[in-house]
Amino acid sequence: MAAARETLPPGTQVGTYRIVKPIAKGGFSLIYLATDDDTGEEVVIKEYMPKKLARRDRDRRVVPAGIEYAESLHHGRKLFFQEVKALASLKHPNIVRVLAFFLANDTGYMVMPNERGRNLGAYLRERKGGLSTSFILEVFIPVLDALALLHRRSMVHLDVKPGNIHLRHGNMPLLLDLGAVHPLNRGRSHGGQVITAGYSPVEQYFRAGQVGPWTDVYAVGASIRTCMDGRTPQPAPERQKEDKVVPAVEALKDRYPDFLLKAVDWSMSMEPEKRPQDAEELLVALLPHLDDPHLARMREGGAD
The missing domain is CATH 1.10.510.10 (Transferase(Phosphotransferase) domain 1)
Structure with a gap:
């Protein structure tokens, strides 16, 4: 069994992005620095992987940490997708921009600019x-x-x-x-x-x-x-x-x-x-x- 909350290794391809390194962990997500293969630009990617509910299998898919968590994980992933779509419509200079959102590895990925600071x-x-x-x-x-x-x-x-x-x-x-x-x-x-x-x-x-x-x-x-x-x-x-x-x-x-x-x-x-x-x-x-x-x-x- 894979370790719970295992991060994707550097070099992993996710959509059109390549993981450079993990940079942070949240209660519901893992956050990576990555590069866009199409533009070469650095981006930040948030992977939906809630603590306690999920683990990564041998194929790097995000799966329930136990069968009792399957429904909660599925429900949370669905809400994550819906909410990011809503947030993508927000335009404000002090709110992080959502560049893209996609599904892979049985989970969701939100792509944001890599802002220096x-x-x-x-x-x-x-x-x-x-x-x-x-x-x-x-x-x-x-x-x-x-x-x-x-x-x-x-x-x-x-x-x-x-x-x-x-x-x-x-x-x-x-x-x-x-x-x-x-x-x-x-x-x-x-x-x-x-x-x-x-x-x-x-x-x-x-x-x-x-x-x-x-x-x-x-x-x-x-x-x-x-x-x-x-x-x-x-x-x-x-x-x-x-x-x-x-x-x-x-x-x-x-x-x-x-x-x-x-x-x-x-x-x-x-x-x-x-x-x-x-x-x-x-x-x-x-x-x-x-x-x-x-x-x-x-x-x-x-x-x-």
Whole structure:
């Protein structure tokens, strides 16, 4: 039996692409650097291969890890295909583009451009927080604008976190891992799906939880908080039992402006109805502060 979650070896041909090397693993996918045989360009390919549900057989096909997982794997693959098709229709400068999607090895493959830059999560680990107000706004205003488009299309991302934000030249952000996106009009509006401790609000942990645009808003607030104090916030289920998250307006009042601290606390409210109800509501609250002369001086001074 092949090892679970075995990556495709370098040189493997998949469609019109040749695998160069594996570069990342997600809960539902394996991610590779590859080259396009037709153009010679480098691309990133995401292979649908959910952890625990799937393994690779001798012919490199993605098959159920056990017979009890067959139905779940088939259902997930079908949804992955449907959702990527929907995402391919999204055009936004801060949402990763879907170049192609195809089926092979009994699974699905999503092809994206290989964008040069750095990962916000990795950058945070190096810097240990303390990122400037101007840097935070420079990154998260475009991210919120991208999420606002998803929310207007009745979609939610459900896995917003620093590790899913790619920083291109000039800190222009790119929202990644759109394979986790869930259309709300397909009966998938309940929790119990993708979880990232510290960034997923409590409703995401339970099947009965009602997820929606407000779920992404919590994750944005938690991501900004991490940029400020350099550590992942307390996981939501633990907060529900004993909330140890000191409000940002208290913990960070000497380091960041009040409007930003209030926005973070608002976004990270435990009760969904007490948060901004979608990305646009939070965006509208933050946008007026971009014209703040103090922030303009910070930007001119070369923040982060």
